[in-house]
Amino acid sequence: MELLNQPFTGQLGNRLIGLLGSGKYHTLNILVAFAQTSGVLRIKAAIEQFRSLGGKVNVIVGVDLGGTSYEALTSLLINTDSLAVVHSENRQTFHPKIYHLEGDKEDLLIVGSNNLTGGGLWTNFESSLIVQIYDSKESSDALNSQLRDYQKILSGLKDSFLNINDQGDIDTLLQSGYLLKEVDAQVRLANASKKSGGSKRLFGSGVPAPIPQLSVPLSKGTVSSKPAIASPSTPTALPETLLDWQTIWFETRSMTGGSRNILDLSARSLVSRGDPAGTPFDLGDPKFMRGSVAFFGLDPSVTSHTKDIVLNFEGVDYEGNTILFPSGARANGTWRLQIKGKSAAGHKITDAFRLKGPGFYLINKIVAFTTIDDSYYLLSVFSDTELSRFEAASKILGNNGITPNAKRVGIL
Known part of the structure; x- marks a missing residue:
């Protein structure tokens, strides 16, 4: 078990790239609130290699608060085995950050604050708990069961859960205002x-965090x-x-x-x-x-x-x-x-x-x-x-x- 405090003790993006290339895992499940190309495109090569060797990638992402972009969702559609969006019209934000790797001999679970963005995976102040489960099949089965139950609950939300089957589904979300293109958001x-006017800066620039x-x-x-x-x-x-x-x-x-x-x-x-x-x-x-x-x-x-x-x-x-x-x-x-x-x-x-x-x-x-x-x-x-x-x-x-x-x- 490890507490990863980004960027001081590592960066989750680099860790994920290494894990996907380790040969230990056959499935990656991602459940996050936000996805941007700054994160998606930086792990895309690792995902492509993982899938070329038979790995599966499943992603569930939110579209609240403008945090997920049209381009990121389009890239995910091409580079995943299943993709879904969760959204509530009740101002109820979909906000988990879970990365779950399944393998034949061990599983690994990452739960914390890291979204699938450049900031979330590399430059932001973030914290995640990394739990490796390999010494107890019983514990691994229990964890997998809880995660699958959670995904089953989400997929059972009917109108608040949308499977993204093709580009037309993403285009509909863009045209309906649930997504923005990243430059449009800028x-x-x-x-x-x-319009709001400038204000005096009260804080410094944090710490260097390479991307x-x-x-x-x-x-x-x-x-x-x-x-x-x-x-x-x-x-x-x-x-x-x-x-x-x-x-x-x-x-x-x-x-x-x-x-x-x-x-x-x-x-x-x-x-x-x-x-x-x-x-x-x-x-x-x-x-x-x-x-x-x-x-x-x-x-x-x-x-x-x-x-x-x-x-x-x-x-x-x-x-x-x-x-x-x-x-x-x-x-x-x-x-x-x-x-x-x-x-x-x-x-x-x-x-x-x-x-x-x-x-x-x-x-x-x-x-x-x-x-x-x-x-x-x-x-x-x-x-x-x-x-x-x-x-x-x-x-x-x-x-x-x-x-x-x-x-x-x-x-x-």
Whole structure:
């Protein structure tokens, strides 16, 4: 038995990754209040490997208080054997945090405060009791019986328990307001904070708690490479700048490319609101900032460099999206992101766009990229009718170029 006090005596995310790869267990049951991609995508590689070896993963999650996102639920649908949502219309929050691993020779139970989020699994102050049961089959059977009884009670809640069978179930929850896209939640929170006004900070910044870089398969030509699964004992911390400036959005207007899937990235951007001083976009001139290509870790002045990135769109990783500075007669003198990746199953991201309906999906939209890792980003798409909301929420607002007529861009 162990009391894990995160981050002082360890981080539950690293522990879970290690346990899933230990070979001791055949089933993982998760019952949590909240799930976000910051947690789900960081244990996804470990879950994929666990399931590829015959392991089963079952998740029950709440959708209260905006704590579970559309993207997290979509990723869980793809990477679990069963997925369900619990919600009461009576202001009764579904709030457990249980991780239960079942094995042939031993079981392990983790009960505490850790949600399936980046904060819950790595950076927050959290405490969990870890109980390993291997010396008494009677005790193990009793524990399993209690957990199964609890899950049976939950599944018997009728209208308060929803099995998620396909993407349509998740889309219905989004359309009915039970879920938000993560960038939408950022925008709402930022605008609400501005309306309420600032207040003097009374506390310090806590203690450092590293969140690991992700280990995703990267396409040939990518400027960096990573091991298959991050080490549970020695995680690599993301640069603090990525955590502070983690989402960028673009107004797309007409787009270019045969599938209208090429996004121009500026080398330098005109600033209309906010101060880039002291940020990764600082050019020493308050009127301009380093262009949007810098968000993806490229130096705008080194036009010979290219970078392949992975985009997670609606739960699926698409590799081989290339950032480059084109040359030749058809070049327009600006950096480009070619959104042309393929999934591990060989499906094109442009085909996923086509399934959204007639016409080119990215035209007249707002596209947002949220940093998960230095070569891995969450891609979200919104109607350009939301432009004023995105503009108001941005910490820095400007143009994707050096003229006032250039498309709008913002940092959340």
